[in-house]
Amino acid sequence: MFISYLFSGISLGAIYALIALGYTMVYGIAKMLNFAHGDVIMVGGYIAFTLSVTLGQSAWIAIIGSIVFCTLLGITIEKIAYKPLRNASKLAVLITAIGVSYFLQNLALLIFGSNSRNFKSLVSVPVISIGQVTIPGETVVTIAVSVLIVVGLLLFINKSKSGAAMLAVSEDRAAAELMGINVNRTISLTFAIGSGLAAVAGILMCSQYPSIGPYTGQMPGIKAFIAAVFGGIGSIPGAMIGGVVIGIIENLSKAYISSQLSDAITFVILILTLVIRPTGLFGKKINEKV
Amino acid sequence: MKNFKRMLALLMVAALSVASFSACGDEEQTTAAADSGETTEAAQEGGTFVIGGIGPITGPAAVYGIAVQRGAQIAIDEINAAGGVNGMTLALDFQDDEHDAEKSVNAYNTIKDNGAKVLLGTVTSTPCEAVVEKTFEDGMFQITPSGSSVNAICHENAFRICFSDPSQGTAAAQYIKGTLGLTKAAVIYDNSDVYSSGIYEKFATEAQAQGIEIVSAQAFSGADNKDFNTQLIAINDAQPEIVFLPIYYQAAALILQQSQKAGYSFTFFGCDGLDGVIGQLEGDAALAEGVMLLTPFVADDPAENVQSFVQAYQAAYGEVPNQFAADAYDGIYVIKAALEQAQITDPTMSVSDIGTALIEAIKTITVEGITGTMKWTEDGECDKTPKGMVIKDGVYTAITQ
Numbered sequence: 001m002f003i004s005y006l007f008s009g010i011s012l013g014a015i016y017a018l019i020a021l022g023y024t025m026v027y028g029i030a031k032m033l034n035f036a037h038g039d040v041i042m043v044g045g046y047i048a049f050t051l052s053v054t055l056g057q058s059a060w061i062a063i064i065g066s067i068v069f070c071t072l073l074g075i076t077i078e079k080i081a082y083k084p085l086r087n088a089s090k091l092a093v094l095i096t097a098i099g100v101s102y103f104l105q106n107l108a109l110l111i112f113g114s115n116s117r118n119f120k121s122l123v124s125v126p127v128i129s130i131g132q133v134t135i136p137g138e139t140v141v142t143i144a145v146s147v148l149i150v151v152g153l154l155l156f157i158n159k160s161k162s163g164a165a166m167l168a169v170s171e172d173r174a175a176a177e178l179m180g181i182n183v184n185r186t187i188s189l190t191f192a193i194g195s196g197l198a199a200v201a202g203i204l205m206c207s208q209y210p211s212i213g214p215y216t217g218q219m220p221g222i223k224a225f226i227a228a229v230f231g232g233i234g235s236i237p238g239a240m241i242g243g244v245v246i247g248i249i250e251n252l253s254k255a256y257i258s259s260q261l262s263d264a265i266t267f268v269i270l271i272l273t274l275v276i277r278p279t280g281l282f283g284k285k286i287n288e289k290v
Numbered sequence: 291m292k293n294f295k296r297m298l299a300l301l302m303v304a305a306l307s308v309a310s311f312s313a314c315g316d317e318e319q320t321t322a323a324a325d326s327g328e329t330t331e332a333a334q335e336g337g338t339f340v341i342g343g344i345g346p347i348t349g350p351a352a353v354y355g356i357a358v359q360r361g362a363q364i365a366i367d368e369i370n371a372a373g374g375v376n377g378m379t380l381a382l383d384f385q386d387d388e389h390d391a392e393k394s395v396n397a398y399n400t401i402k403d404n405g406a407k408v409l410l411g412t413v414t415s416t417p418c419e420a421v422v423e424k425t426f427e428d429g430m431f432q433i434t435p436s437g438s439s440v441n442a443i444c445h446e447n448a449f450r451i452c453f454s455d456p457s458q459g460t461a462a463a464q465y466i467k468g469t470l471g472l473t474k475a476a477v478i479y480d481n482s483d484v485y486s487s488g489i490y491e492k493f494a495t496e497a498q499a500q501g502i503e504i505v506s507a508q509a510f511s512g513a514d515n516k517d518f519n520t521q522l523i524a525i526n527d528a529q530p531e532i533v534f535l536p537i538y539y540q541a542a543a544l545i546l547q548q549s550q551k552a553g554y555s556f557t558f559f560g561c562d563g564l565d566g567v568i569g570q571l572e573g574d575a576a577l578a579e580g581v582m583l584l585t586p587f588v589a590d591d592p593a594e595n596v597q598s599f600v601q602a603y604q605a606a607y608g609e610v611p612n613q614f615a616a617d618a619y620d621g622i623y624v625i626k627a628a629l630e631q632a633q634i635t636d637p638t639m640s641v642s643d644i645g646t647a648l649i650e651a652i653k654t655i656t657v658e659g660i661t662g663t664m665k666w667t668e669d670g671e672c673d674k675t676p677k678g679m680v681i682k683d684g685v686y687t688a689i690t691q
Contacts, residue, residue: 001523008519106348114352116540118572127551136551209516210547211540211570219514254520260481260509 003133005255006248011139011208013247014146018201019224020231020239021149022194028234029170029190032090035097036077038221039104040195044070044202045212046112049119059122067199074195075188083184101218108214116213119206138208145204149197150240157236162189170234223250226270232283241281336377339637341366341625342406343384343618344397344421345413351389354614358413358435359384361615364602365622375626376635387412391420398424407637407644408432410621413614415439415455415484422448429642431649433624435617439484447645449652449670451617451624451661453586455485458561459492459536461584461676466532466559467500469678469689470582474503476530476556478521478545480537481509489536489561505530510541518545519552526554538563543570546577562586562676566612568684575684584676586661587616588686596660613661620659628652 019041026034047069052062081100085093125137157163165186168176177183205220206212223246231242246266254262273280343362345355359382366380374380383404387394394417401409409425409432412418418437425432426445433449434442438458443450453461466472475497480486490507497504506528508521522545525533533556535542542564549556560567562585568575589600589610599619603611611619631651634644657664662674678689 001527004523005520008517008523012517109348109352114348114356116570118543118570118574120573127553134553205516209544211516211544213540215514216516219512251517251520255524258509259521259524260511263511 005251007133007135007139009248009251010244011142012251013244014142015201015205015208015220016224016227016247017146017240017243018149018197018204019220020228020243021153021236022197023225023228024233024236024239025190026194029166030187032082032093033097036100036104037194037198038217039101040070040073040198041202041205041221042108042214042217043073043104044199045119045206045216046108048122048203049117049212052122053120062122063203066203067196070199071192071196074191078188078191105214112214114214116211119210119212121207121210122203123207138204142204142208145200146240150236153236166190223266226266229270230273230280232280235282238280238282336374336635337637338381339375339378340381340383340404340406342401342409343382344387344394344401344409344411346389347386349388351414354436355413357612357614358618360603360607361611361618362410362622364599364606365619369626375629376633378635378637387417389414389417391417394421395424407641408625408648410435410618410625412437415442418442429645431645433621435621436614439488443670447649449666450672451621453562453676454671455488456492458584459489460496462534462559462561463493463496463500463502465584465678467502472531473501474505474531475534476506476525476528477504477534478508478510478518478537480512480541482512485563486537493534493536516544518548522549522552522554532557532559535560535564539565539567539570542567546571547574550577559583562613568681569610578681581681582689583679585613585679586674586676587613588679590686599660616660620661623659624657624664627655627657631655
């Protein structure tokens with residue numbers, strides 16, 4: 001049943017990839033790790049849940065509403081929590097991000113309660129059967145959406161003017177500012193895109209594993225962080241491939257090594273990556289000037 | 291380069307701390323319960339007898355603590371409305387422990403400061419194992435509604451309402467072989483949870499004794515886990531006659547959904563943690579069709595005392611109570627019965643005097659509760675029989691064979 005294991009690994013990995021894209025974009029451009037990213041996913045899931053189940057809207061309204069809400073949420077978080085710390089130490093920003101993460105979790109706990117809810121899948125693609133292998137529609141959609149988003153992001157960054165501004169800010173923020181690029185707006189845009197992607201990831205994740213609770217985003221967020229580091233943080237194709245590889249490794253180690261150790265194995269990958277190749281698979285070597 | 295490495299190391303530490311502090315939430319919780327009790331003190335000449343409660347009101351295990359708090363409150367309101375116990379009014383002082391052992395000990399100190407004389411708690415096993423040491427030192431009578439690990443009541447002052455983990459594992463194996471006559475079982479359990487792994491270990495031992503072959507034992511880690519496809523594929527390869535799920539209903543709901551999506555048709559069998567699975571499936575209740583479980587309490591039980599509790603709970607909180615709420619409700623009535631048996635009429639007696647009297651009293655009483663007819667053994671275990679239930683047409687029905 002290797003093929004079955006492989007496919008369930010790829011579908012899990014595609015979710016990690018979508019989340020990792022958000023981490024990697026924000027890190028690449030704002031040079032900060034947004035640990036609240038996993039919780040934006042949870043918010044995205046809850047918004048879609050509220051629109052589709054509680055308010056009975058159609059799937060498309062739920063999806064679009066959730067993306068719009070998360071985009072605004074991302075911009076707001078950046079404005080309130082991170083922008084005042086633009087010139088503060090990296091540690092201060094990181095701790096703030098963890099604070100935002102707790103804030104979102106506890107807010108969800110307050111509004112939606114601690115009980116996890118059953119999420120009705122918003123994807124209505126039938127199951128595909130090839131011989132003995134069955135692939136759920138959600139898996140197909142998740143993979144397709146991930147690939148589309150990676151291609152779209154690469155085009156956006158390499159072809160558009162805003163994308164060029166992002167690249168410039170990522171390379172040298174001070175120089176970019178001197179060249180007349182509005183750094184604050186570029187970083188806001190990055191957060192907007194990252195959080196919009198988080199909404200998509202949240203909807204697809206909750207459709208595939210149909211449950212949502214205030215802590216839904218936490219573990220996937222950390223796994224996706226590993227995927228981003230493994231693929232080379234700051235690299236968009238790296239996040240995609242890192243995510244899929246981590247998903248496959250997690251599932252194969254569950255199947256063939258031990259279902260008890262699979263999380264440990266995933267975290268060992270993070271440590272090994274940091275020891276052997278801290279820049280990850282696709283990361284650029286950074287020569288820091290002393 | 292060096293800086294970059296150092297920063298990543300830092301971030302790793304941060305990532306791990308996010309993971310390990312996940313259970314933390316806000317500190318302050320419900321102290322209002324004790325106050326509201328004190329206001330009625332003047333009305334009742336016997337004074338107010340404060341029952342302490344400890345359990346997670348926030349954090350990932352909050353669902354259990356909230357259920358216990360609510361179930362206990364309903365029992366207390368009923369008892370007070372009917373005139374109290376031996377002329378005393380009961381009050382509940384419930385403190386949050388966020389399912390954390392250290393915070394639970396702090397919560398215990400708080401309820402003591404607030405004048406609690408007995409403890410209903412703690413709700414979850416790990417904190418309970420820490421708090422029982424403290425109640426033992428103070429000689430406080432403790433009864434946990436739902437702390438099911440063996441060590442949760444390791445001292446003579448501690449009792450419980452629910453089944454212990456080992457007794458559930460043993461009972462499940464005996465039921466599968468004895469009543470259902472099946473010999474090939476697979477298991478999915480949560481190896482990060484004492485409840486789940488405790489039941490599994492005992493089940494495995496008893497299964498061997500009974501001649502049940504465990505063809506596949508699959509684990510997962512923690513309530514965050516949402517992907518069970520791999521475990522299900524492995525189990526399907528092993529072709530078991532029954533799949534034993536000694537886990538809580540949230541994970542079980544996901545397993546049912548993913549199993550159906552993958553086109554498998556297993557027979558599932560679970561313990562009391564599975565109660566609530568129909569509610570969790572929210573509309574997809576058909577998925578739970580044929581799931582069997584051993585449990586002391588089902589909300590659909592037509593018995594009169596069960597239905598009056600379920601209706602009171604629904605009226606107050608707008609949801610169907612789970613077994614934790616039922617255990618807490620029974621727990622308060624057990625405290626009442628023990629107070630009556632020991633003829634305690636003075637709420638100002640010392641904690642250890644009340645404790646000594648209640649410890650003797652509880653061993654001599656039999657309580658008809660909504661989770662069954664309860665008696666207590668010397669080691670604090672509750673002696674009652676689990677009921678075999680099967681989910682038929684979306685409702686729990688007793689298994690008749």
